[in-house]
Amino acid sequence: MTYFRSYSKLSTSLILVLLSAFLSGCSKEWFDEKADKQTTVPDKLADFQNLLDNLLTFQQYPVLGEIASDLHYLQDARYEIFPKGASTDAYIWxxxxxxxxVSTWNRSYAKVLTDNVILEGLEKIDTSNPSVAIEWKNIKGQALFNRARVFFELATTYAAAYDKTTAATSPGVVLRQTSDLTTPNERSTLEKTFERILLDLNEAYKLLPQQVSILTRPSKASTAFLLARVHLYMDSYEETLRNINLVLAQNSTLLDFSKIPSIRTTIGRYNTEVLLHSNFVDGAVTSALVERTYLDQYQPGDLRKTVFYRSTLTTGAISFKGNYEAITTNLFNGFATDEAYLIQAECYARLNKIPEAMQVLNTLLKSRWSKSVPYIDLQADTELEALQLVLTERKKELNFRGVRWMDLKRLNKDPRFAQTITRQVLGQTYTLEPNSYKYSFPIPDDVIEQGGISQNSGWEK
Known part of the structure; x- marks a missing residue:
């Protein structure tokens, strides 16, 4: 089992037993026997924090949606290298x-299982000591935040785009809220899925500290950020704006791209824009390239063209390097202030506050601009013009961040922004229509065969 980093013998052995039982569908008797022999169930706050600080569990996110999104491509030779499975199929829809x-499914529910073990264990701890109570609240907030984030990412991957008119009947995801392995797996509705996500996040916000010194741990600001992302996906713009304003009141720092050498291979981990650090690892994304036409969208003076991308001298192939990470094999998909500005600008535009939207957008772009080229403020007269400008910059700023699939799904509901995507792979053309059933990935076959979960419509045999 290579998913987990060993922070302590207790943490590692417990995770291995829980995950093995969960993913194999073993009986409760098997679980009890293994637990008795190999682990001691954690009962100290330090043990719970060790579990939450397990970087390979909680800071790595496999992202099928990023593979399937439209702003990058794989060369045929690279595509052929990868073993055929969920990832290569995601690329061709x-x-x-x-x-x-499937890693996206299994790792996600491994996180949920660990969160539930922690939440249940916390209920047995005496919090009469004030210092213990503070730590207890922080750990509970972290576990609730993590579980909500996983449920949200699962919903954007395996469920249809959120629509309040159909959410009560549309299938959501499996909302496991117990570590009891005998509890049946059942899909909730999309409405219930998002109710649970918001409940967990709102409770986490009350429990977590305002600031954290370790950027892999959530804070009030990063929780408000995730609340903003969720509400944006739900088209709830006033709530989105309220939460993202909380974020920017805490940290509105933007990197000055004129001070970043173009020869840098990454922008760097834990930089001043980062609110919460996490990443994803997938060769189908780290090997991806962008088209020259995409790069041509950047205007003269826009430093993102050279800070984010590099061109191979021999072939001219354009690869991504604008990564808020320390190494090129991992891609940052955490929370950062540049995305917060774009969320705020979009909400202002949708609420017909056009001057405010343009002010926020121009503030972001000026931080990305060369000092030797005069910056001319972007202007808009209508809501549509403002939205078009904001969404264009969102594509240019947030490529390879793990949010494009979410954007495609939510924007496809609006005919003004819906788009058809095509790919040429090994001489064959693949097409993804707006609002296609293919925007909900197929539930893994082994999960379907374990019973209790229905396949997404369109993917049935």
């Missing part, structure tokens, strides 16, 4: 082989 042991 198809299902050509069985999907077993």
């Amino acid at each position: 198809s299902k050509t082989v069985r999907h077993d042991k």
Whole structure:
């Protein structure tokens, strides 16, 4: 089992037993026997924090949606290298082989299982000591935040785009809220899924500290950020704006791109824009390239063209390097202030506060601009013009961040922004229509065969 980093013998052995039992569908008797022999169930706050600080569990997020999104491509030779499965099928919006042991599903529910073990264990701890109570609240807030984030990412991957008119009947995700492995797996509705996400996040916000010194741990600001992302996906713009204003009141720092050498291979981990650090690892994304036409969108003076991308001298292939990480094999998909500015600008535009939207957008872009080229403020007269400008900059700023799939799904509901995507792979053309059933990935075959979960419509055999 390579998913977990060993912070302590207790943490590692417990996770291995829980995950093995959960993913194999073993009986409760098997679990009890293994637990008795190999682990001591954690009962100290330090143990729970060790579990939450396990970086390979809680700070790595496999993202099928990023593979399937439209702003990058794989060369045929690279595509052929990868073993055929859920990732390669996501790239062509198809299902050509069985999907077993899918990382996006298994790792996500491993996180949920660990969160539930922590939440249940916390209920047994005496909090009469004030210092213990403070730590207890922080740990509970972290576990609730983590579980909510996983449920949200699962919903944007395996469920249809949120629509309040159909959410009460549309399938959501499995909302496991117990570590009891005998509890049946059942899909909730999309409405219930988002109710649970918001409940967990609102409770986490009350419990977490205002600031954190360790950027892999959530704070009030990063919780408000995730609340803003969720409400944006739900088209709830006033709530989105309220939460993102809380974020920017805490940290509105933007990097000055004129001070970043273009020769840098990454922008760097834990930089001043980062509110919460996490990443995803997938060769199908880290090997991806962008088209020259995409790069041509950046205007003269826009430093993102050279800070975010590099061109190979021999082939001219354009690869991404604008990564808020320390290494090129991992891609940052955490929370940062540049995205917060774009969320705020979009909300102002949608609420017909056009001057405010343009002021926020121009503030962001000026931080990305060369000192040797005069910056001319972007202007808009209508809501549509403002939205078009904001959404264009969102594509240019947040590529390879793990949010594009979410954006495609939510924007496809609006005919003004819906788009058809095509890919050429090995001489064959693949097409993804707006609002296609393919925007909900197929539930893995081994999960379907374990029973209790229905396949997403359109992917049935």
